[in-house]
Amino acid sequence: MCGIVAYVGDRTAFPILIKGLQRLEYRGYDSAGIALHNGTSHVYKCKGKVKDLENLVKDKDISGTVGMGHTRWATHGEPSDRNAHPHQSMKGKFSVVHNGIIENYTHLKKELSNRGYSFESDTDTEVLANLIENIYLEQNISAELAVRLALSRVVGAYGLVIYCEDEPGQLIAARKGSPLVIGVGNQEYFLASDATPIIEYTDQVMYLNDEEVAIITREKLELKSLSNDNLTPDVKKITLSIDHIDKNGYEHFMLKEIHEQPATITDTFRGRVAMDGSKIFLGGVLDVMPKLINAKRIIIVACGTSWHAGLVGEYLFEKYARIPVEVEYGSEFRYRHPIIFEDDLVIAISQSGETADTLAAIRKVKEAGATVLGICNVAGSTISRETDAGVYTHAGIEIGVASTKAFTSQITVLLMMAMLLGSKRKTLPQAEYSTLIHELISVPEKIEEILKEEEKIKKIASVYKDVSNALYMGRGLLYPVALEGALKLKEISYIHAEGYPAAEMKHGPIALIDENMPVFALAANDTSYEKMISNIQEVKARKGKVVAIVTRGDKSIRKMADHVIEIPECHEAVSPLLAVIPLQILSYHIAVMRGCNVDQPRNLAKSVTVE
Template sequence: MCGIVAYLGNKPAFPILINGLKRLEYRGYDSAGVALLEDGNLTIYKKQGKVQQLENLTNGHTFDSTVGIGHTRWATHGEPSDRNAHPHFSSNRRLAIIHNGIIENYGALKTELQEEGYTFESDTDTEVFITFIEDIQKTLGVSLEEAVRVALTKVVGAYAIVIMSQDDPGKLIAARKGSPLVIGLGKGEYYVASDATPIIEFTNEVVYLNDEEIAIITREGFEIVNTKDIPQKPYIHTLDLKLEAIEKGGYEHFMLKEIFEQPRSIADCMRGRINAAEGRLMLGGIRNYSSALTNAQRIVIIACGTSWHAGLVAEYLFEDICRIPIEVEYASEFRYRNPVIREGDIVIAISQSGETADTLAAIELAKSKGAIVFGVVNTVGSSISRATHEGAYLHAGPEIGVASTKAFTAQLTVLTMIALSVAQQKGTISDV
């Protein structure tokens, strides 16, 4: 689970990047690095191991750069090592990139670039990606943002990227497809991150990039276009997230904290949704399609990982009290086969982050076949919450530990409330 953090503004970038990388350590990683502009030159510092080792590497340096990018890497292409760590230079060392995701056709691109005379220092698809962008910029004589846009129409795979240029020091280019990326809005300054945890102490106003969108960010503002060069209107979200929620709060580690937060997160899931005096459940997020859900001939649940296990529990629950046949599908398999989905079928997609790439792809497949898709997600404004027809948020608070704890019990709570609501409307149970 790689992590991204970037900054462009009027403050020294290095402390912001290091602090952000530390907040992303919970994801797990094998190396960390930053790229900065020093005296007009693009410089990269990276090190295998912990962020502390990166700090040790940079001890004694005074960094005045007000623009920079940082990354924690979990190895995909190439072994964990200093040379495979992010950021990566382009061949001419005038561009630097950080990248989450996998470029599936990097091998063919690398062969083409090698035939043109380019050489590579790492084993990564990311270095191929940034060199490909350099080649497009040089061949077509276009701006960096146009070279990025053209490159993104040629690559196959998933990506969340941030790029900086020695020749354009007041600009960051960010883009995503299948991997989350958020832009934090400050006063004359901007932050980019793979999730909100590295930037919440600086701003609570963010823009979530959608798939195949590109953000061109300067100190004067930002604009968003898609890969077809069509301008997109950004939607600014106000985060309901407090700094103390992403800190350990006296616990030895985050997982222990989140285990003990489960009673509160379950109560938050139910708050405002249960009228105990009248024996009623009020789930506003599924109101518009409640009759379709109640009259469903079958329900397909799609999810990955821990969310899939929540779906397995929900299968027993729905079939027992709602008397509706349930199929639970692993999203990564569902998207690559030819599933039988009919017009009006009900699909429930479960995800903590709301950004799970396989689940997003499965949702789009189900929608293309005419299904009505409900989302059960934790992160407000996430891609899955926007892609589904309706749904219910967990309100479990940020999940900092990689091993899901409170999000799992919150998922079961919300799914139970949905099942009880359906059963009550169907008359298969008398009251809640």
């Protein structure tokens, strides 16, 4: 959620920090700040965007080869200059940037107040800065030890970078539940919440694990546990390039990522499906294949868009592998005393691999002894490390806060897993198995066909850009796509929208329909087609406006709908991958026409690392 960037080395830190904060803007934020250290500390911070911070520091001292920056997504205290990071301790000994939540900050704040500490902000982070300082001064110990002792008293999640005035040239980083990556250069180190601010300087990185502390100077990096065990840094090479984080001529990252989906879906199945349709190979689950084949139940845990992908997975696993499936919100799963058996298979889905609620669900499941698979997009992420096995989506970095290509890549992985399990369990006949593989291989070309219709879809968007509400409806595999379409619209255009199973409309939501209510109907030519015709008639009988997503050549629904968007003919199993594309395009253009910040919608963050 919040974005952290820091540097220690021989270069001037300021340009690295500002560029890093710009690269982290996609995570969502409401204020920004930097601290630069050149013998004394200079902290500059303000409510607003990075460009506001750049204006603030004009004519200020921005020298120094050590520094840290931060973009804040508010948890404690409203967006304001005083609540922006970095925060300094009362006596000025420590500067801190923090991602996460200190849950027991109220208790710690009261304790520090009784010791004479005062506070200038409403944040939990300032409490932590003062706690570290208090321990440091009272016990007359090193900054690193003071940090470890302070963190041993903290309840909650954190990604931290800390600077001590008495130990110049050194940064201390720590992590629990909130990601931090360290880029390793030539006598210089780069720290960030993710790799995007780092990749133009080095391709050598290490990811901090929970309850690890890094002590960093330009000469060396020392890694310890909170309990003072010395650890060996695990440095890896990353393949992310600058091209992945540039718009490449598109007006917004979201539009670029919509258009990347033919390539990202191909990248997801490339090397995993035989082009002759004979087999699927998922190396990431090979070691646990016997457990997968013999699973009595699958539980899918996810949040947001990933949860919608999980709902698609439910249909696919039950149909092709004949295994019962439950799809759970990660945020609810851990709190409702779920019944978990050792022979359950749990699949955790997360774009970032750092979603706090999904991680908490994973840890609860592992306590019960079930097998956990991860589906995520970020190599080296926490979910990829904490699960027993898994599959990367290979969607590439997704900058737009509203997920597009990550969603279709997740569905691609789920479809491959369902087909593979169906083949192994002998519940999916070989002929149909081969047909489905060929259908999946054909998807990227069919999406290209849909993308060529963008101008037509844009014209439809112009008709509905000023509505206040919208309904989405679908059946079977396209019901989760209706949910996803509604989520996209409200995420980026701020129009209230809801998705429903089409047959449920008459159990309440149909009361909302009048001549001002657009209804987006997912009506591809599948097993529910005739039922969808009836549901659309119900909407039209109440003067609702219908925008229908139909299979190319459809004649029946065309006669009823106000607007029709065609998708190529396809197998029902891959229909979600095609049907969601027009909905993404519609939402994008409606949001642009309304003047919304498409890539950074208000109040939202890309990587949700707090509960």
